[in-house]
Amino acid sequence: MGSLDSYLPILILFVLALAFAGLSIFASKLLAPKRPTSAKEAPYECGIVPTEGPPQRFPVRFYLIAMIFVIFDIEIIFLFPWAVVYNELGRFGLVEIVVFAAAVFFSFLYLLANGALDWGPVKRIRPVTAAAQRTTSSTVRRVGAGSGEAA
Amino acid sequence: MIGSAHLAGVVGARLVAASGITIPHIDYTAILPELILLGGMLLLLAAAALSPRPLPTEAYATATVGLATASLVTSLVLWRDVTDRGPLTTVAHSIDVDGFALFFLVTISCILVVAPMLGAGYLRRERISGPEYYVLALISGSGAMFMASANDLVLVFLGLEILSIPLYVLAGLDHRREASGEAAMKYFVLGAFSSAIFVYGIALTYGATGSTNLAEIGAFLARNVVTSDGVLIGGLGLLLVGFAFKVAAVPFHMWTPDVYQGAPTPATGFMAAMAKAGGFAALLRVFVSTFPSLRSSWQPVVFVLAALTLLVGAVVAVVQSDVKRMLSYSSINHAGFVLLGLQAATARGVAGSLYYVFTYGLVVLGSFAVVSLVGGSGEDRHDLARFRGLGRRQPVIATAFAVLLLAQAGAPFTTGFFAKLYVVEAAAAAHSYLLAAIAMGSAAIAAFFYLRVVFLMFSDAGAAAPAGEGATARAVEAARPAGIEPAGAAGGSWVPEPSGAVATMVAPVTRSAAADARSVSSGVVALDVSGEPPVATSPWILAGLGICVAVTVVFGVWPQPLVEFAHQATLLF
Numbered sequence: 001m002g003s004l005d006s007y008l009p010i011l012i013l014f015v016l017a018l019a020f021a022g023l024s025i026f027a028s029k030l031l032a033p034k035r036p037t038s039a040k041e042a043p044y045e046c047g048i049v050p051t052e053g054p055p056q057r058f059p060v061r062f063y064l065i066a067m068i069f070v071i072f073d074i075e076i077i078f079l080f081p082w083a084v085v086y087n088e089l090g091r092f093g094l095v096e097i098v099v100f101a102a103a104v105f106f107s108f109l110y111l112l113a114n115g116a117l118d119w120g121p122v123k124r125i126r127p128v129t130a131a132a133q134r135t136t137s138s139t140v141r142r143v144g145a146g147s148g149e150a151a
Numbered sequence: 152m153i154g155s156a157h158l159a160g161v162v163g164a165r166l167v168a169a170s171g172i173t174i175p176h177i178d179y180t181a182i183l184p185e186l187i188l189l190g191g192m193l194l195l196l197a198a199a200a201l202s203p204r205p206l207p208t209e210a211y212a213t214a215t216v217g218l219a220t221a222s223l224v225t226s227l228v229l230w231r232d233v234t235d236r237g238p239l240t241t242v243a244h245s246i247d248v249d250g251f252a253l254f255f256l257v258t259i260s261c262i263l264v265v266a267p268m269l270g271a272g273y274l275r276r277e278r279i280s281g282p283e284y285y286v287l288a289l290i291s292g293s294g295a296m297f298m299a300s301a302n303d304l305v306l307v308f309l310g311l312e313i314l315s316i317p318l319y320v321l322a323g324l325d326h327r328r329e330a331s332g333e334a335a336m337k338y339f340v341l342g343a344f345s346s347a348i349f350v351y352g353i354a355l356t357y358g359a360t361g362s363t364n365l366a367e368i369g370a371f372l373a374r375n376v377v378t379s380d381g382v383l384i385g386g387l388g389l390l391l392v393g394f395a396f397k398v399a400a401v402p403f404h405m406w407t408p409d410v411y412q413g414a415p416t417p418a419t420g421f422m423a424a425m426a427k428a429g430g431f432a433a434l435l436r437v438f439v440s441t442f443p444s445l446r447s448s449w450q451p452v453v454f455v456l457a458a459l460t461l462l463v464g465a466v467v468a469v470v471q472s473d474v475k476r477m478l479s480y481s482s483i484n485h486a487g488f489v490l491l492g493l494q495a496a497t498a499r500g501v502a503g504s505l506y507y508v509f510t511y512g513l514v515v516l517g518s519f520a521v522v523s524l525v526g527g528s529g530e531d532r533h534d535l536a537r538f539r540g541l542g543r544r545q546p547v548i549a550t551a552f553a554v555l556l557l558a559q560a561g562a563p564f565t566t567g568f569f570a571k572l573y574v575v576e577a578a579a580a581a582h583s584y585l586l587a588a589i590a591m592g593s594a595a596i597a598a599f600f601y602l603r604v605v606f607l608m609f610s611d612a613g614a615a616a617p618a619g620e621g622a623t624a625r626a627v628e629a630a631r632p633a634g635i636e637p638a639g640a641a642g643g644s645w646v647p648e649p650s651g652a653v654a655t656m657v658a659p660v661t662r663s664a665a666a667d668a669r670s671v672s673s674g675v676v677a678l679d680v681s682g683e684p685p686v687a688t689s690p691w692i693l694a695g696l697g698i699c700v701a702v703t704v705v706f707g708v709w710p711q712p713l714v715e716f717a718h719q720a721t722l723l724f
Contacts, residue, residue, distance in 0.1 A: 004379075004381070004382070102193070103189075103193060106193040106194075106196050106197050106200075109200040110196045110197075110199060110200045112200065113199065113200035113201070114200075
């Protein structure tokens with residue numbers, strides 16, 4: 001039992017969190033005045049009124065950019081604490097961080113070579129051989145408007 | 152220099168303070184095998200990025216084989232050092248380079264030597280260019296190495312992730328095939344799930360013992376008697392579940408058949424060999440060397456796991472008609488045998504498990520390579536019927552496959568025999584007679600489906616066509632009675648109906664197929680259409696297969712060096 005006692009605060013916190021959420025919802029139901037209008041019911045109360053739904057599929061490149069951003073973000077996260085204790089770490093710390101940065105940089109080189117940051121018309125860096133049953137008509141669905149100009 | 156303790160990582164810093172050493176010392180020679188793989192991997196990536204035109208896949212394969220050989224040699228040199236001077240502990244006690252770790256380092260290096268050879272032929276055939284297969288294999292191998300030499304649960308987890316994440320990607324390497332993507336997705340979701348369970352196990356173990364360092368946990372448990380051990384047992388259970396997922400032990404095996412079947416076949420072989428090597432390395436170390444005092448708690452659980460794994464793996468494999476799927480169930484069966492050594496929890500049992508993992512790694516790589524060859528371009532022909540008469544069409548490949556299958560069945564004069572013998576012997580010595588009996592029973596069941604393939608390959612049914620009608624001998628040999636398959640495909644183009652197939656067959660992908668198609672007279676083309684596509688081998692695959700078979704037979708006839716190695720590895724725990 002002794003070892004479980006130390007987890008009691010976590011349990012209490014858990015119960016408190018549940019109680020707070022439940023009470024808040026209950027209280028707002030009870031106390032808030034209800035005068036709904038169509039503007040209030042909309043997902044976003046302000047901004048430009050949407051005329052059509054957003055496209056269902058985004059180009060993969062957006063995700064690529066996002067992932068590259070995350071990688072460098074993580075690198076910065078590691079660089080900051082290292083910079084703070086740079087003097088204490090000395091040459092050893094410098095070597096370690098250079099190794100880490102080199103690993104990220106080589107990966108970035110690889111991404112660049114594979115066209116991760118190329119925008120505009122697609123350049124074929126490697127020959128792409130798709131399976132016969134997968135064609136542009138079967139896998140690509142044109143989204144949004146612009147039916148006339150797309151062709 | 153106190154500040155440099157931070158370098159050893161979050162855990163390392165605390166441990167350093169605890170053990171009274173103020174300067175964490177990183178012995179780079181002790182982690183040289185891993186460094187070679189990771190550094191080489193980065194260079195491969197850079198070479199791929201900077202070369203003006205795409206390098207051929209064989210160039211990457213050569214580089215990978217070179218790196219793996221370098222890491223093998225380094226591991227063997229380290230082995231000599233460790234036998235002379237005792238185990239090395241480095242990076243604030245989170246890495247322990249002992250005999251046990253080095254045995255796995257050697258095993259993993261061997262897998263990494265063979266895997267690129269077997270992969271190169273496949274990648275060329277499927278026209279997948281780029282360094283990805285090799286780079287991912289190298290990362291995965293280094294992760295498995297870290298798992299094997301980890302002396303800290305956090306490092307075990309890091310190794311597990313470094314091992315697994317490239318495997319998820321490898322499963323989806325052939326992104327044009329839907330099954331491959333599905334396999335990657337399944338493996339990723341279930342793998343991430345099991346990793347989460349594993350981390351929770353680490354957290355509970357840390358909560359109960361106050362350390363994540365395996366040596367410190369062991370020392371804590373030796374000093375103290377945990378009177379209410381709910382948290383500790385819970386943590387241990389979750390760790391076991393996490394490992395069982397990775398090594399595909401029943402009932403945590405559900406992902407295995409689908410993932411193994413969907414993944415590109417060379418990746419399947421690599422996955423089976425590497426995940427089991429890394430998973431069992433950490434599993435054996437954590438349970439046998441860190442938690443021996445809780446043996447009475449985990450041994451019954453492992454008993455049930457092993458029994459279920461042995462039986463389900465063998466019984467379900469019998470009813471498979473797809474050879475790739477059959478081999479995935481058989482790999483589950485093999486995991487059960489390795490668990491036998493863990494259940495015994497003796498030095499003998501661990502040595503048996505080590506020996507088993509080493510032999511299994513090369514056997515499974517070779518087996519899946521043959522399946523990949525017979526499956527042909529596009530990888531959709533893995534049913535048993537495809538193997539009928541392979542002995543006449545491709546005697547070399549069929550013989551190699553027969554040796555590997557016999558090794559999996561545990562036939563004498565192969566490594567498989569001694570592997571099974573040692574673990575069963577260890578189980579019997581540890582008085583687990585029931586489990587030993589179950590293991591032998593499952594081996595008997597398993598022998599059935601291995602031998603079935605062997606008989607099918609060398610059965611004469613494939614030679615029903617009258618020989619010598621102006622056809623080349625090869626075309627006749629390739630023929631077999633129609634009706635089992637609608638039509639064979641010549642080197643990659645799937646032909647739905649036999650009529651009109653002649654035209655399709657003149658322009659196939661493979662050169663040998665083209666030669667065949669042109670040289671046969673029209674009377675025999677009908678036979679050839681209902682027959683099998685020729686198996687397109689490459690010197691790379693033959694070399695890799697040769698190594699697998701040679702190791703299997705040589706150490707099967709002369710097992711002493713490998714047995715000594717495994718035995719010494721457990722002594723230098």
